[in-house]
Amino acid sequence: MNEIMPNKRRESKKAIIIAGAQKVFSTKGFLNVTMQDIIDACGISRGGIYLYFRATDDIFFETITQRSVRQFDDIREAVKNEPSFDQLIRVYLGEHKNRLINHINGAPSLLRAMYEYSFTHHADCDKRLKQKQTNATKATVRAILDLGVKQNKVTCHDTKIIADNFMLLIEGMSIVALTGTLTAQQIDDQFHMFMQQLS
Known part of the structure; x- marks a missing residue:
């Protein structure tokens, strides 16, 4: 039970990052996007984002992977x-x-x-x-x-x-x-x- 809640919170926070990043990538393309752009869009601290992703490349890859599935x-x-x-x-x-x-x-x-x-x-x-x-x-x-x-x-x-x-x-x-x-x-x-x- 204790493991389920942190996993749900983790997935929820990851979804917030992806949703914010998708908006940024949709308006600025890929090459012009910085981690700061994504931080500003999703309202999660730099340290918070780096718990889930190392770079904009990783965030974009995950964004496209999820989009491809749906x-x-x-x-x-x-x-x-x-x-x-x-x-x-x-x-x-x-x-x-x-x-x-x-x-x-x-x-x-x-x-x-x-x-x-x-x-x-x-x-x-x-x-x-x-x-x-x-x-x-x-x-x-x-x-x-x-x-x-x-x-x-x-x-x-x-x-x-x-x-x-x-x-x-x-x-x-x-x-x-x-x-x-x-x-x-x-x-x-x-x-x-x-x-x-x-x-």
């Missing part, structure tokens, strides 16, 4: 209930579009921070994290497409290749969004072309 949870859960493919794919593409548009419009977004981290960190654990994110996105797309095949809405049965194509499409649009030159119309056009290859 991202598109609702979609993956929805697939299990076999909803309408047409409705589910619209919701999924809409979530991607909103994420890209939010970044273009200057809303807080982890997009810039994620690419800055990816381009500057090449340790095996970093590569595994990026691969895990990629695999999760592909698995989500493939589950949706398999549902479409089951409902006779997707006639191309090689859902693995289509999921790979979608991943490359999203990565490409994300990079263009970072330059500020991606438009809502371009996103719609690309998603329209993606939907055309399904039949």
